Amino acid sequence: MEHTDDFNDFNPQVYLDDYYSEMSEPNAFLLDFYHKVYSEVENGSLLEIGGGPTIYQLISASAKVNKIVFSEFLEANRNEILKFQNKDADAFDWDIFFKYVLKLENKEDNPINVYEIKQRLREKIADVVKCDLTKGRPVSTDDKFDIISINFCPESITDNEKVFIDHLRKSFNYLKSGGLLVFTALRNATSYSLGDISFPAFPVNEDYLKKLLKKEGFKDIKADVILFEDETMDGNVAISARKA
Numbered sequence: 001m002e003h004t005d006d007f008n009d010f011n012p013q014v015y016l017d018d019y020y021s022e023m024s025e026p027n028a029f030l031l032d033f034y035h036k037v038y039s040e041v042e043n044g045s046l047l048e049i050g051g052g053p054t055i056y057q058l059i060s061a062s063a064k065v066n067k068i069v070f071s072e073f074l075e076a077n078r079n080e081i082l083k084f085q086n087k088d089a090d091a092f093d094w095d096i097f098f099k100y101v102l103k104l105e106n107k108e109d110n111p112i113n114v115y116e117i118k119q120r121l122r123e124k125i126a127d128v129v130k131c132d133l134t135k136g137r138p139v140s141t142d143d144k145f146d147i148i149s150i151n152f153c154p155e156s157i158t159d160n161e162k163v164f165i166d167h168l169r170k171s172f173n174y175l176k177s178g179g180l181l182v183f184t185a186l187r188n189a190t191s192y193s194l195g196d197i198s199f200p201a202f203p204v205n206e207d208y209l210k211k212l213l214k215k216e217g218f219k220d221i222k223a224d225v226i227l228f229e230d231e232t233m234d235g236n237v238a239i240s241a242r243k244a
Contacts, residue, residue, distance in 0.1 A: 003191065003198045007073065007157065012053035012080050014195045016092045020054065023096045026236055027056070029226040030184060031097065033238040034060040035104040037182055044146030047071065047139065049171045050131055050153030053080035055121060056097040057151045057184070062121040063105065065147065071131030071139045081128050094118075133157070133167040144176040151184045156192065159200040165212070172216060172243065181218060181241045185209065187225065189233035198232075206237045217244045 020027065034057060041064040048058065048070045058068060072078050083091035098117050099109050107113050131138050133154065154167040175181060186192065189201035206223040213221050218241040227235040 001193065001196055001198050003200075005158075005200050007199070009197055010074060010076070010199070011194060012074075012077050013092075016053055016080070018194065020056065020092070020094075020097070023100060026226055026228060027097070028100065029224070029236065030238065031056065031060070031100050031104065033184070033224050034182070035101065037180075037240045038064050041065065041147070041180065045069070045143070046147040046149055047143075047145040047174050049138070049148060049150045049174075050133065050157075051077075051081070051149075051151065052153070053077040053092070054151075055081060055084055055125075056094060057149060058125070059098060059101045059117065059121060060104070061147070061149065061182075062117075062124045065124060068125045069139075069141070069143075069145070070125055070128045072128070073131055073133070075130075078128050078130070081125070085122055085125060085128070133170055136170075138170050139174065141174075143174070145174055145179065146176055147180045147182060148172065148175045149182045151182075152186060155185045155189065155202045155204050156199065159190075159202050161202060164202040164204075168212075169216065175243045177243055179243045181213070181239070181243065183209070183239045183241070185237045185239075186233045187227075187235035187237045191232045193232070201232070204237065206239070209237060209239055213239070213241050218242060219244050 038060040043066050045067045046065045051070050051072045098114050102109050154164050188203045191198045191201050206225050210221050221241040224238045
């Protein structure tokens, strides 16, 4: 298997098919986590940092927030979000994820409600913009947000701890004082595969992340974990915290 840190080799279609074509136990775990976290939110703005080609992480948020700005480095990934926004025929089919969230929201699982919840998310995504965590200001906005959502990004683009922490700190700068951090990460990952290519990862776990967030000025830090067997990682970590 070829190992690379050139993310121009990242194929969103392969990624989506590999990781999101079914409602796996880890995917259900993530949706349960998002539903729980956002059930305590009332209104506000959200910035998605490095969202990749996925929208599942924002389905529950769309019921609560007023505005979502979606940021992502790769144009190919941003195009996947725009396909969803524009109802393109070749957009990835997220229906099993929407149906799962519908049940969490105690709504009937029928085509009308699936359509409505999709529309709810489309209407809340106000902009899809570039994010480059190697830059001093990764997202071109002076806005501060009530919520920062970071999902499988900083630990999945480097194997260097200093770079990982630097990426996180830059992301935290967009969060208002008292704002909510929603953060999911690969657990103890050394890399991850995409077809016949593998990409770098920096290994983190819940204890490491709790200590790091506390050091960075966060409070009310709560972590959920799911463990599973994989060649390059052993689970997922899902964290919520408040910026002091």
